[in-house]
Amino acid sequence: MNIVVCVKQVPDTASERNLKTDDKTLDREAADGLMNELDEYAVEEALQIKEAQGGEVTVLTMGPDKAAETIRKALSMGADKAVHLVDDALHGSDALQTSAALAQALRKIGFDLVILGSESTDARTGVLAAMLAERLGVPQLSLAGKVEIDGGNVRVERQTDYGHDKVEGSLPAVVSVVEKINEPRYPSFKGIMAAKKKPVEKLAVGDIELDAAAVGLGNAPTQVVEFAAAPPRAAGTIVTDEGEGGAQAADFLASKKFV
Amino acid sequence: MSGVERSLPSDEARELIELVRELIAREIAPRVAADEEAHAFPRDVFTKLGRAGLLSLPFAEEYGGGGQPYEVYLQVLEELSGAWLTVGLGVSVHTLASFPVAAYGSEAQRKRLLPDMLGGETLGAYCLSEPESGSDAAALRTAAVRDGDAYRITGTKAWITHAGVADFYALMARTAEHKSRGISCFHVPAGTPGLAAAAPEHKMGMHASPTAQLSLDGLRLPEDLRVGEEGQGFPIAMAALDAGRLGIAACSVGVAQAALDAAVDYAKERRQFGRPIAEFQGLSFLLADAATQIAAARALYLEAARRKDAGRPYGPEAAMAKLFASDVAMRVTTDAVQVFGGYGYVADFPVERYMREAKVLQIVEGTNQIQRLVIGRHLTTR
Numbered sequence: 001m002n003i004v005v006c007v008k009q010v011p012d013t014a015s016e017r018n019l020k021t022d023d024k025t026l027d028r029e030a031a032d033g034l035m036n037e038l039d040e041y042a043v044e045e046a047l048q049i050k051e052a053q054g055g056e057v058t059v060l061t062m063g064p065d066k067a068a069e070t071i072r073k074a075l076s077m078g079a080d081k082a083v084h085l086v087d088d089a090l091h092g093s094d095a096l097q098t099s100a101a102l103a104q105a106l107r108k109i110g111f112d113l114v115i116l117g118s119e120s121t122d123a124r125t126g127v128l129a130a131m132l133a134e135r136l137g138v139p140q141l142s143l144a145g146k147v148e149i150d151g152g153n154v155r156v157e158r159q160t161d162y163g164h165d166k167v168e169g170s171l172p173a174v175v176s177v178v179e180k181i182n183e184p185r186y187p188s189f190k191g192i193m194a195a196k197k198k199p200v201e202k203l204a205v206g207d208i209e210l211d212a213a214a215v216g217l218g219n220a221p222t223q224v225v226e227f228a229a230a231p232p233r234a235a236g237t238i239v240t241d242e243g244e245g246g247a248q249a250a251d252f253l254a255s256k257k258f259v
Numbered sequence: 260m261s262g263v264e265r266s267l268p269s270d271e272a273r274e275l276i277e278l279v280r281e282l283i284a285r286e287i288a289p290r291v292a293a294d295e296e297a298h299a300f301p302r303d304v305f306t307k308l309g310r311a312g313l314l315s316l317p318f319a320e321e322y323g324g325g326g327q328p329y330e331v332y333l334q335v336l337e338e339l340s341g342a343w344l345t346v347g348l349g350v351s352v353h354t355l356a357s358f359p360v361a362a363y364g365s366e367a368q369r370k371r372l373l374p375d376m377l378g379g380e381t382l383g384a385y386c387l388s389e390p391e392s393g394s395d396a397a398a399l400r401t402a403a404v405r406d407g408d409a410y411r412i413t414g415t416k417a418w419i420t421h422a423g424v425a426d427f428y429a430l431m432a433r434t435a436e437h438k439s440r441g442i443s444c445f446h447v448p449a450g451t452p453g454l455a456a457a458a459p460e461h462k463m464g465m466h467a468s469p470t471a472q473l474s475l476d477g478l479r480l481p482e483d484l485r486v487g488e489e490g491q492g493f494p495i496a497m498a499a500l501d502a503g504r505l506g507i508a509a510c511s512v513g514v515a516q517a518a519l520d521a522a523v524d525y526a527k528e529r530r531q532f533g534r535p536i537a538e539f540q541g542l543s544f545l546l547a548d549a550a551t552q553i554a555a556a557r558a559l560y561l562e563a564a565r566r567k568d569a570g571r572p573y574g575p576e577a578a579m580a581k582l583f584a585s586d587v588a589m590r591v592t593t594d595a596v597q598v599f600g601g602y603g604y605v606a607d608f609p610v611e612r613y614m615r616e617a618k619v620l621q622i623v624e625g626t627n628q629i630q631r632l633v634i635g636r637h638l639t640t641r
Contacts, residue, residue, distance in 0.1 A: 186307070188310060189313065193271055
């Protein structure tokens, strides 16, 4: 089983995140970079499948040099090797362009199964898995809370608001995962040591038969036109209990669809 | 959260400290207060630490160890202890309990026992003290009597950290009359018939870590679970303790640093007479003295660790580090409570816990009076 896990370095959600004023892209220098949390679940799932079925886990990321930290993390968790798609021409690529670049890289690497987190904590478009599957012409099984491999097929429990759907597809396929699926392991000290010796292949746009004019901020089909800081939180609603406070609180929760 | 800038000998050590800090932030810090209050032993934390390789650090790589110098291992211990002494001291005790097999065990014992000990599958306890032999450890009376190809062991051990929750016990028992040369070391698996832990002691601190007496009632132990030669037990126990004292020194610095960090944060926030109390010299001098003592204690244990790592004698230096660092921990944690005032005396803030934890560090692994004895003897008998 040849598994590729797509991971992304994102700014720490605990730190203050900003867009740059000049080109309206994310200021990656200003915040600590971490592996996107859902991608940790993707790496864990890939490792569990490999441990059960044998095979190899390759980590794929697209991002600046700094994203190598996130590759290292995945390798220290136990992935076997990595491919780092890094090229200044890719800076500012939107989801469509990113999926084009990753799809080309995936074609070059080869795969039976691609696993990724169902969304990233920075852009939160949540569309990459679908775009990848479409570009690669393989089934997409999204929002997986459970993955089973059975011969040439993959079955997942797709999490929904009402429970889950059972979805089945043939390999090769793209699977996106949600938090429920597992508990990601910590890198072990030995894993950290071993990660240094694992191969990391760097690819540029020219290495994946992709036209540099098709990617990057200047060529992006979508544009950030304007951005503004989130407004400060408005004053809350105070419920004074004069006998029917409980009902008011319940109404409030119902209006926000919490109950 | 202590963000001490550490002197570390390698990139791998720096990454190790990062891993430790991540584990502390995610797996340890959020549950300390609740588990201490509930007297709930965090066995699962030790499993996680083991799987991450943190129970194996000072042991040889060929047996699954991390191959790290004491200089690095102890700084990991310091970080863990600052977050939760129940865990930091627990790791130190586990190292102490694993040491006899690692250093004196037969090849067969090492191959069979060490992988689980170092990987977090089995947790250890170290059994030397008895109700009537503490500082005078060689006066122990628990007897191991030959019975064919086994021993029958009878007696009572006292102050056993992890009693009742450990998976194995490194145990010293008497196999001959000679006071120090009549002691042997045994590896006793939990669940062996005849082994029973009493109810945990009601301690001043470290409530989540059970400490209890352990009774052995004619316990039958196969001969191949004796570690080292018959009569070698006391030297094994003392060698383990020399290294263990370095562990306690590191634990002490961790607790002291945590108390100082909390005190500094509080002093910067708490305002009286129109300004943060940190701006009052009387208070900032107290913090300055604490920081200075902590830095000195850390330097002392690291120097002793580097002697050990270089293969030089380090017994007296380990005793000095343990003595000094645990006295510093007591002083600094007491002062930290003072900085917090009334808030320091209540359990809503962690400093009263640090103060209760510090006291035990002046007592365990040789009281500070015994440390002075070791140092004094070294000075006057060479």
